[in-house]
Amino acid sequence: MTKASKKSKWRLGLTLLTVALALAGCSGGNNGEGGGAPNANDEGSGGSAVKPVNLKIMWWGPDARHQATLKALDLYSKQTTNVTFTPEYLAWDAFWTKLATLAASKSMTDVLQMDGAYIQDYAKRGLLEDLSDIDLSGIVDSKLIEKLKIDGKLYGIPLSHNGTGLAYNKADLEAAGITLPAKDWTWDDYFAFAKEARAKLPEGKYGIADNSAGWDWFQFYQTSQGKDPIMVDGVKFNLDKDLWFQFQQTYEQFRKDKIVPPAQVQSAFKENDPKADPMASGTVMTRTATVGSVSVLEGMLPGKVGVVNNPTGPSGGGWAQATIFLSVSSSSKNKEEAKQFVRWFISDKEAGQALGMTRGIPINEEIYKELEPTMTKMDTIGKDLLNTALDKALPFYPAPPGWEDFVKTYQTEMESVMFGKQSLEKAYENIVEKGQETEEKLSKK
Known part of the structure; x- marks a missing residue:
């Protein structure tokens, strides 16, 4: 082979390698600029796939709340594609009966709705995770958060105002x-x-x-x-x-x-x-x-x-304060993912639209303002009651x-x-x- 032909082959090989590298770069799922939700099939910066996570979640309430919550869960799974849910929803009495059984066997769901009448008991028995490290600035009034702490720790993210x-x-x-x-x-x-x-x-x-x-x-x-x-x-x-x-x-x-x-x-x-x-x-x-x-x-x-x-x-x-919360089980194997979800639950505007007033007046004032233009008197009368109760309210x-x-x-x-x-x-x-x-x-x- 002549010297010229060897040189041509070397140049062709270099060109093909460059094209291959360029195509590989174009096919990457996330180049760091989109800020999109992680996907279970994507490669992270460490070179390992984002693990699929299934969060078990449990709540009580009427059918309107159930349907709205299912919509919100579906929305989260679309935004955060590696997270799916196993939901369970019951009437009030059935919820607490089931939760007591799960607590006894240390198999409580990752995320659970919690009530002001029970949260102290479950927290003091070590069944709930401390959520104090979740950044709620700009979402929930810091004074309200302080009032909800138990022995200096936050065991539930408030969902709505009550009184x-x-x-x-x-x-x-x-x-x-x-x-x-x-x-x-x-x-x-x-x-x-x-x-x-x-x-x-x-x-x-x-x-x-x-x-x-x-x-x-x-x-x-x-x-x-x-x-x-x-x-x-x-x-x-x-x-x-x-x-x-x-x-x-x-x-x-x-x-x-x-x-x-x-x-x-x-x-x-x-x-x-x-x-x-x-x-x-x-x-x-x-x-x-x-x-x-x-x-x-x-x-x-x-x-x-x-x-x-x-x-x-x-x-x-x-009284006037939050009485309904989302908590995370202390036995959950997906605590960080659960914490990310509960913060999203009260901060995402699409979630706010899906959930509406099914748990009362949203704790996030920005979400309430988004909903207010479409509200009827049936929706706003609760806020009227809250406003008149606040001045003289005692603890719950x-x-x-x-x-x-x-x-x-x-x-x-x-x-x-x-x-x-x-x-x-x-x-x-x-x-x-x-x-x-x-x-x-x-x-x-």
Whole structure:
């Protein structure tokens, strides 16, 4: 072979190598400029494929929430193509029964919906991962985050705002010439409202319901006076005797004066039932409501519902804070992927559109603003209730795990009083006995 032909072959080989390298570069899946979601088939900078991850996730709620959440999960899998989900969704009671079983076997799902009434218990048992390292700046108010921490750690990413107050039938009250409930009204104002309503409403209609059988309604009264809640730190029993009798004797007199519905009427009420709901049925002019539930009343009484905060005492009244969260199991083998997902769940605008108001008012103000233009009064009335509750709101004091029997006992004993079957003194004695028994049992754990 001549020297010239050898040189030509060398040049041809070099050209073919250059073309091959160029084609290889063009076929690369990610050149670092697109910022796209990782794909299970892509090569990372370390030369290894992004591993496929399946996140198990569990939540409770109505069908509208289920369908919206499934849409959001599908969206995430399209954006982050190496992540798929195994979802499980149940009704409230079934959820907690199933979760208790999973917790006992240390097989809780990677991601799970969590409630304010249970999160402290699950966190203190070491079942939830600390999520304090998730950057929520610009997404959730830092002051709110601090309030939600347990022993300085964050065990749940808040999903929505919540709070409690009263809904009232504005149209019917105005028609009867009754003074409307006003923001930051006191317990004295509330009881005076009940008396005025009795004087101006026809027989069989009432300004307020007889809520004396609910432990939580008295707790609102006790904490508004600057006292601790009935269950302190989930263990200690704390029922203020003087306040309790003052409160219960007021309702006892109201029953005698027909200011509240008789026991048989009160016991037949069923919230959110068009015919049996105390307010929707037209029997009572006011009803307790939460930010998440008041929209149902607006749907049953369109254009007639007003909202106001709980009656207040020297320390305030009611509560307003997040009560529903996404948590990560401490036993998850996919913690980092789970953390990335829960942050996305409250920050991605497409996810916000898919989820809508199915968990209440989105915790991310930017998401809420995106949804607001398409909202109806049914959607915005929850925000109205939140706004009126915030100023005087106290912390959220749910019944902690272990107090279920006490709650039932309180209800049973007070219903017996309402029906005239026993005295307030006897009911108090039985309630205190059950409270002290529960405290003793829990303190030994």
